[in-house]
Amino acid sequence: MNTPRKTWHPYVSPFDPCKPITVKTYSTPPNLYMGFQPPGLEQFTPMQALRTGTLWKAFYDPWYSPYEKAREGQQP
Amino acid sequence: MWVYEKKLQYPVRVSSCNPKLAKFLIEQYGGADGELAAALRYLNQRYSIPDKVIGLLTDIGTEEFAHLEMIATMVYKLTKDATPDQMKAAGLDAHYANHDNALFYHNAGGVPWTATYIQAKGDPIADLYEDIAAEEKARATYQWIINMSDDPDLNDGLRFLREREIIHSQRFREAVEILKEERDKKKFF
Ligand SMILES: [Fe+2]
Numbered sequence: 001m002n003t004p005r006k007t008w009h010p011y012v013s014p015f016d017p018c019k020p021i022t023v024k025t026y027s028t029p030p031n032l033y034m035g036f037q038p039p040g041l042e043q044f045t046p047m048q049a050l051r052t053g054t055l056w057k058a059f060y061d062p063w064y065s066p067y068e069k070a071r072e073g074q075q076p
Numbered sequence: 077m078w079v080y081e082k083k084l085q086y087p088v089r090v091s092s093c094n095p096k097l098a099k100f101l102i103e104q105y106g107g108a109d110g111e112l113a114a115a116l117r118y119l120n121q122r123y124s125i126p127d128k129v130i131g132l133l134t135d136i137g138t139e140e141f142a143h144l145e146m147i148a149t150m151v152y153k154l155t156k157d158a159t160p161d162q163m164k165a166a167g168l169d170a171h172y173a174n175h176d177n178a179l180f181y182h183n184a185g186g187v188p189w190t191a192t193y194i195q196a197k198g199d200p201i202a203d204l205y206e207d208i209a210a211e212e213k214a215r216a217t218y219q220w221i222i223n224m225s226d227d228p229d230l231n232d233g234l235r236f237l238r239e240r241e242i243i244h245s246q247r248f249r250e251a252v253e254i255l256k257e258e259r260d261k262k263k264f265f
Contacts, residue, residue, distance in 0.1 A: 027219060031246035036253050053086070053239030061242060062235050063219050067226035 002033045004061045029061045078138065085142040086236045088149040089229035095166035097230065098154040099184055100221050104237075105147045106181030106189040109213035115140035117194035117210065121203045124196065129204070129251040136244050143237055150230060151179055204252050211245035 005025050012020040042057045049055040052062070090097075104110045118137030122130045155168070155177050163172040170186055181189035197203055218238035222231050 027215070029215065029242045029245075031242050031249060034246060034249075036250055037246065050086075051236070053236040054243050059242055059246065060239065063222055063238055064235075065222045065225055065231055068228055068231060 002028070002030065004029055027061075027063070030059050034058070084146055084149060085139070086146060086233055088146050088153070088233050090150060090153045090227060091229040092227045093154075093157075094227065095154050095158045095162055095168060097221075097225055097227065098151045099167050099171075100224055101147055101151050101154070102179075102182065103184035104214070104217055104221070105144065105151060105179065107183035107217070108193040109210055109217055110183070110189075111140050111144035111147055111214075112181055112189060113193045114210055114214065115144060116191075117196075118207065120194070121196045121207070124198050125200050125203060126255060128254055129200070132247055132251055133207075136247065139240065139244075143240065146233060146237065148179055150233065155179075200255050201252065204248050204255070207248045208245050208252075211241045211248060215241040215245070 004027060006028050007023050007025050009022060010020075010024055012022060037056070043049070043055050044052060044057060044060070052060050054060055106112055115137050118133045118140065122133035122137065125133060155163070158166065158168075158177060160172055163169060163177070171180070171182075174180070183189075195203070195206055197206070215238050218234050218241065222234050222238070225231055225234070
């Protein structure tokens, strides 16, 4: 199973003017790994599919703002 | 031709009166990686691309117009009742001077939309790679907008749109797979 987020550690200078961010995160959504979509993938119910924006569970990768309480990876 | 359905692809709700969000959202309206650019790019490229993937470009290009409509609705809801003072406070003073509360195709920095945002190279691989990049850039733009927004209902719609970009990118990647496939080679799953 691939992770939808990756992290890296930017260089921190002893002379940084602002409080350094030590960990940066970026998005690596499932489409990067799938190649041709294989047959028989698990589907959402039609109602869930309309809400999430995809019929296929394997492609569901929601993004939340830091303001939102909702946690990443929650099911629809 | 197109058949118009008088409803949005996904319901648009905006729960807080925060016209500043409109300033960010307009990036996806008239920005380089916005929905207008996407729709026009795909619907134009499809004429000179191998017929196996024309339908895909038509489908996705059409859907981008549905997304454009959602963004327009969000921007409209956020600005329709804004007074000149509120527009000023939201950083939309330059917009107001030129457009009142009307929508316009420009990016978050106020730069008007231009056809130089899109390309049709006539080379199927070059064009599809541009399309994949455009989808990833649109996905990232939605992330940055969501990050700045504390409106859960608005973010709900933006999340839907971002998920669609993931799917579009996937389908364009599959289109490349189709076009690079060797003739007569058996395919196994
Ligand atoms: Fe898209």
